[in-house]
Amino acid sequence: MKPLTIDSATLMGSHELATPQQRKRESRLQAILETAQLVFRRDGYAAFTLRHVAAEAGVQLGTLQHYFPSRELLLRTMIVQTIRSYNEDYDRIARSEAPVERRMQAIIEQVLREVQDESDRTFLLEMSALACHEHFAAEALVESHRQYLGMWGRLIGEMNPGLNADERRMRALLIAAQLEGLMPFLQVGTPGAVPDSKALAHAVRVVAISLSSA
Structure with a gap:
């Protein structure tokens, strides 16, 4: 799988990770995106759903939707x-x-x-x-x-x-x-x-x- 380097400024609206909360947020975002990439590669876009990615990532659907409200x-x-x-x-x-x-x-x-x-x-x-x-x-x-x-x-x-x-x-x-x-x-x-x-x-x-x- 292609390693991802998350663009913190793009995803978090900040150029610095100033707090532990921000670092935790970036870590969770990276884990979700890497899982999304895995699901997309393995199952294709037709089977790609937020629920599927959340289950694979081991997070609640609501948690994933907090970061990514839509499949798109x-x-x-x-x-x-x-x-x-x-x-x-x-x-x-x-x-x-x-x-x-x-x-x-x-x-x-x-x-x-x-x-x-x-x-x-x-x-x-x-x-x-x-x-x-x-x-x-x-x-x-x-x-x-x-x-x-x-x-x-x-x-x-x-x-x-x-x-x-x-x-x-x-x-x-x-x-x-x-x-x-x-x-x-x-x-x-x-x-x-x-x-x-x-x-x-x-x-x-x-x-x-x-x-x-x-």
């Missing part, structure tokens, strides 16, 4: 926090001091680990399905893609400074599409559809570097 608010908060943790991992690699090609390779390997992990893959597919029906999930997905494609665009610009902004965006989209497009094949377990991890990482890297440098 809990889903939105959990999805935004989880997406943020994915993008922060990628951005940390992208902004390191390693050569640009090595950074690209490291991000590709990170994304491939996630799409090949059943829990991560299920979360991403469920979130995409939810975005087809719920506006708040669609907004979160659009913002995630904006950040993710922007990161790839910056890396492509480093590798190939002669490309204009439109070219960088298009190539970033193609790289992202080949990575995310693997998920349906992996989810249904099509025999022989996907090679071993090392061969897959090499093939994706070849395509990404070619798209970036051409």
